[in-house]
Amino acid sequence: MRYKEIRALLLKRFHIPKARAISRTMRSFTMAEKAVFYFFASVFILSGFIMAWQVSEAFLVEVPIRGGTLAEGVVGNPRFINPVLALSEADKNLTAVVYSGLVRLTPEGLITNDLASQVQISKDERVYTVTISKDARFHDDAPVTADDIIFTISKIADPVIKSPRRGNWDGVAVEKVDERTVTFTLKKAYTPFIYNLTTGILPKHIWNNVSNDEFSFSQFNTLPVGSGPFEVVRVDRNKGGIPDYYMLKPNSHTSGREPYIENLVFHFYPSETALIDAYNNGTVDSVSGISPENVAKVNSHGSQVIHSPLPRIFAVFFNQTKSKALANLGVRRALDLAAPKERIVEDILGGYATPIDGPIPAGIYDWSIGGTNMKSPEERLELARQMLSKDGWVLNLENGVLEKKSGSAIITLSFSISTGDVPELRQVAEELKGAWEKLGAKVDILVYETGDLNQNVIRPRQFESLLFGEVVGRDADVYPFWHSSQRNDPGLNIALYANTKADKLLENARSTSDKKSAEKNYKAFYEEIRNDSPAVFLYTPSFLYIVPENLKAVNPGPLAITQDRFLGIRDWYIETDKVWKIFLN
Numbered sequence: 001m002r003y004k005e006i007r008a009l010l011l012k013r014f015h016i017p018k019a020r021a022i023s024r025t026m027r028s029f030t031m032a033e034k035a036v037f038y039f040f041a042s043v044f045i046l047s048g049f050i051m052a053w054q055v056s057e058a059f060l061v062e063v064p065i066r067g068g069t070l071a072e073g074v075v076g077n078p079r080f081i082n083p084v085l086a087l088s089e090a091d092k093n094l095t096a097v098v099y100s101g102l103v104r105l106t107p108e109g110l111i112t113n114d115l116a117s118q119v120q121i122s123k124d125e126r127v128y129t130v131t132i133s134k135d136a137r138f139h140d141d142a143p144v145t146a147d148d149i150i151f152t153i154s155k156i157a158d159p160v161i162k163s164p165r166r167g168n169w170d171g172v173a174v175e176k177v178d179e180r181t182v183t184f185t186l187k188k189a190y191t192p193f194i195y196n197l198t199t200g201i202l203p204k205h206i207w208n209n210v211s212n213d214e215f216s217f218s219q220f221n222t223l224p225v226g227s228g229p230f231e232v233v234r235v236d237r238n239k240g241g242i243p244d245y246y247m248l249k250p251n252s253h254t255s256g257r258e259p260y261i262e263n264l265v266f267h268f269y270p271s272e273t274a275l276i277d278a279y280n281n282g283t284v285d286s287v288s289g290i291s292p293e294n295v296a297k298v299n300s301h302g303s304q305v306i307h308s309p310l311p312r313i314f315a316v317f318f319n320q321t322k323s324k325a326l327a328n329l330g331v332r333r334a335l336d337l338a339a340p341k342e343r344i345v346e347d348i349l350g351g352y353a354t355p356i357d358g359p360i361p362a363g364i365y366d367w368s369i370g371g372t373n374m375k376s377p378e379e380r381l382e383l384a385r386q387m388l389s390k391d392g393w394v395l396n397l398e399n400g401v402l403e404k405k406s407g408s409a410i411i412t413l414s415f416s417i418s419t420g421d422v423p424e425l426r427q428v429a430e431e432l433k434g435a436w437e438k439l440g441a442k443v444d445i446l447v448y449e450t451g452d453l454n455q456n457v458i459r460p461r462q463f464e465s466l467l468f469g470e471v472v473g474r475d476a477d478v479y480p481f482w483h484s485s486q487r488n489d490p491g492l493n494i495a496l497y498a499n500t501k502a503d504k505l506l507e508n509a510r511s512t513s514d515k516k517s518a519e520k521n522y523k524a525f526y527e528e529i530r531n532d533s534p535a536v537f538l539y540t541p542s543f544l545y546i547v548p549e550n551l552k553a554v555n556p557g558p559l560a561i562t563q564d565r566f567l568g569i570r571d572w573y574i575e576t577d578k579v580w581k582i583f584l585n
Contacts, residue, residue: 060578060579061578061579062576062577062578063576063577063578063579064260064552064553064571064573064575064576065260065573065575065576065577066250066258066260066262066575067260067261067262067574067575068260068261068262068263068550068573068574068575069261069262069263069264069265069285069574070261070263070264070265070285070286070547070548070551070572070574071265071266071267071283071284071285071286072093072264072265072266072267072284072285072286072287072288073266073267073268073269073275073278073279073283073284073286073287074089074090074093074266074267074268074269074275074288075089075090075268075269075270075271075272075274075275075289076088076089076090076268076269076270077090077242077243077244077268078090078091078093078094078222078243078246078268079091079221079222080095080216080221081094081095081098081221081222081224082095082202082220082221082224083095083099083101083152083165083199083200083201083202084152084155084156084161084163084165084202084215085161085163085164085215085216085221086164087164089289089562090266090268092561092562092563093266093562093563093566094224094246094266095200095224095226095563096228096563096564096566097228097229097230097248097264097566097569098200098224098226098228098230098231098232098248099200099201099202099224099226099227099228100114100115100200100201100226100227100228100229101114101115101197101198101199101200101201102114102115102116102119102130102132102149102197102198102199102201103116103119103194103197103198104198104567105195105198105474105564105567106557106567106568107555107556107557107564107567107568108557109474109557109558111194111195113133114198114256115132115133115136115144115201115227116130116131116132116133116136116197117131117132117133117134118130118131119131119194119197121194124189125186125189125190125191125513126185126186126187126188126189127183127184127185127186128183128184128185128186128193128194128197129177129181129182129183130149130181130182130183130184130197131180131181132144132145132146132149132180132181132182134180136227137227137253137254138203138225138226138227138253139225139226139227139231139232139251139253140203140206140225141253142203142205144201144203144227145179145180145204146176146177146178146179146180146181146182147176147179147204148201148202148203148204149174149182149201150174150175150176150182151202151204151207151208152199152200152201152202152204153169153172153174153199154174155202155207155215156168156169156199157169157170158212160212160213161212161215161216165199168196168199169196171186171187172184172185172186172193172196173185184196184197188511189511189513190510190511191475191510191511191512191513191518192473192475192477192510195473195474195475200226200228201226201227202226203225203226203227206220206225207220222235222243223235227251227253227254228251228254229250229251229254229256229258229259229569229570230248230249230250230251230259230264230569231248231249231250231251232246232247232248233247233248233249234246234247235247243268244267244268245265245266245267245268246265246266247263247264247265248263248264248265248266249262249263249264250262256570257570258570259569259570259572260570260571260572260573260574260575261569261572261573261574264569267283267284272290272291272294273294275287275290276290276294276297276298279298279299279546280297280298280299285547285548285551286545286546286547286548286551287545287546288543288544288545288546288562288565289543289544289562290544290546291423291424292348292349292350292352292353292424292544293348293350293423293424295350295352295544296350298546300546302548302549303546303547303548303549304546304547304548304549304551304554305544305545305546306544306545306546306547306554306556307352307542307543307544307545308363308542308543308545308556308557308558308559309354309361309362309363309540309541309542309543309558309559310361310471310540310541310542310543310559310560310561310562311361311363311364311471311472311473311474311476311540311558311559311560312361312469312470312471312472312540312541313356313359313360313361313469313470313472313537313538313539313540314425314428314467314468314469314470314538314539314540314541315359315467315468315470315535315536315537315538316335316339316417316432316465316466316467316535316536316538317465317466317468317494317495317534317535318332318464318465318495318534318535318536319461319463319464319465319466319494319495319496320496320534321461321496322461322462322463322464323415323464323465324406324411325411325412325413325414325415325441326415326464326465328391328404328411329532329533330387330388330391331388331391331393331413332533332534332536333387333533334384334385334387334388334439335384335436335439335441335536336533336536336537337380337381337383337384337387338380338381338384338435338436338438338439339432339435339436339536339538340377340431340432340435341355341356341538341539342355342377343377343431344428344431344432344538344539345539347431348424348427348428348431349424349539349541349542352541352542352544353539353540353541353542354369354539354540354542355369355538355539356368356369356537356538356539356540357530357537358526358529358530358537359472359478359481359482359525359526359529359535359537360472360476360478360522360526361472361476361540362539362540363540363558364472364474364476364558365476365519365522365523367523367526368526377435381435381438381439384439385439385440388402388413388439388440391404392404392405393413393440395440396412399442400440401413401414401440401441401442402439402440402441412442413440413441413442414441414442414443414444415441415442415443415444415464415465416443416444416445416446416463416464416465417429417432417433417443417444417445417446417464417465417466417467418446418447418448418453418457418463418464418465418466418467419445419446419447419448419453419466419467419468420447420448420449420450420453420468421447421448421449421450421453422450425467426445426447428467428538429445429447429467430445432467432536433445446463458494459489459490460489461488461489461494461496466494468494469541470492471561473560474558474559474560476509476518476522477509477510478506478522478525479506479507479509479510480492480493481493481494482495482497482502482506482525482529483502483503483506483507484497484498484499484500484503485503495534495535497529497532497534499528499532501528502525502528502529505521505522505524505525505528506521506525508521509521509522509525543556543559543562543565545565550574551572551573551574552572552573552574552576553568553571553572553573554568554572555568556568
């Protein structure tokens with residue numbers, strides 16, 4: 001359209017039908033009539049706008065959009081942001097978002113492909129054939145290949161590297177089929193092996209020139225390049241050169257959907273007290289793993305507190321070879337009956353735990369939650385006294401300790417509880433000591449530094465009873481903790497439990513791929529343990545995660561490890577927009 005035509009169109013006078021008649025009618029109105037007319041005309045126009053707005057709102061939906069910053073506070077400084085070496089919570093937190101595995105877990109605990117496009121399992125469940133996605137790329141845009149998979153597993157399996165994951169890969173043969181295909185061959189079927197494939201993958205082209213001796217000292221341990229949902233864009237270090245600040249952004253080369261959060265920031269602190277101070281003064285937006293006794297110190301205004309049971313158990317494990325009193329089944333059952341589990345959960349753990357009666361953590365199966373005994377602690381204590389009395393235990397009035405004749409000898413109901421130097425565990429031990437001394441037992445508490453406890457008490461089994469926690473995992477595989485083959489170090493059967501029926505049930509449970517069959521075996525094993533009472537099972541702890549109210553879609557589900565809170569991080573969002581439903585994909 002030319003200039004003259006545009007000018008003519010703009011200067012053209014448009015004719016509105018009946019305009020003169022309407023104008024004459026308006027001039028004939030009195031002032032009152034004009035006021036009424038303009039009032040109703042205004043109401044009509046305003047109502048029209050309101051109706052249009054309401055109709056629009058009815059068809060609008062809120063959707064997440066890219067944007068916002070989440071600053072997370074963590075205790076400790078990272079040293080190994082590396083799936084082969086990650087040890088500390090700080091290491092594991094960053095590794096979880098920087099690296100990705102062949103498959104990943106959803107917050108609901110389901111397995112879905114990540115770097116892999118396909119996972120095939122042989123009929124005998126011994127061979128896993130994995131095809132890598134064509135879109136799988138590292139943060140530097142290099143493709144993920146079979147060589148990267150084999151390189152990563154070889155480093156984990158290398159004894160010189162001393163990877164904490166090495167035991168998970170014992171007896172697994174890894175072979176390259178082609179550039180995008182690898183096979184994993186097991187010596188025998190082991191259903192939980194699929195979880196091994198969540199292990200983060202290292203880029204061989206970056207690590208290949210790092211020798212085994214230099215592996216733990218490489219700069220790439222603190223300047224990582226992975227293939228996970230976030231990549232590192234900035235690192236700040238303290239005066240000692242130790243990283244204490246990381247900024248990450250969404251990985252633009254991810255094979256899955258990019259996260260909504262624009263900036264993910266990690267701050268690191270030397271203690272839980274310093275972390276809480278940072279949260280209270282607004283330096284960080286979210287904190288996790290706060291101990292129950294410190295929750296009250298957190299200013300949670302404007303925040304949401306998320307808690308989920310961890311697949312862990314805390315119990316007092318009995319070493320029947322070191323104590324004649326604890327070798328008595330009646331004594332073990334009486335101690336279990338008198339244990340104040342509910343009081344421990346409420347008073348010491350602030351309610352952030354679940355009482356249990358067996359070796360399967362609460363939250364895995366409905367029947368694994370304890371507290372089914374509806375009697376009060378006082379009633380249970382009295383029942384325990386009656387149980388011991390019927391079994392021949394008599395109170396020594398001089399020292400207030402129960403005794404029992406065994407042939408020519410007299411057995412005294414006395415033993416020690418060994419535990420770690422952790423405030424929570426010391427308080428639990430004191431609570432148990434008080435309850436069991438009311439029963440007529442003499443209980444000593446022995447507290448050890450963590451390293452000393454592991455090396456000099458647990459490994460050689462030098463304890464009468466041990467207050468300790470076990471990380472079971474989401475698959476409920478308790479074989480390492482209770483099978484008789486695991487009684488000696490480095491096995492984890494710290495109760496030295498031996499029961500051929502229980503062994504068979506554990507073997508069946510870990511070798512079947514049918515979840516219902518596995519659960520049936522675990523329930524039968526649970527009942528076997530309850531009958532034998534090799535430990536007093538106390539509680540499953542809850543994981544606490546405090547996040548800002550404007551952070552949406554945070555649904556951690558059941559966690560195996562604390563880093564599992566990031567399983568759904570791609571869905572988390574802060575910023576939103578509104579669009580009509582018809583424009584949604």
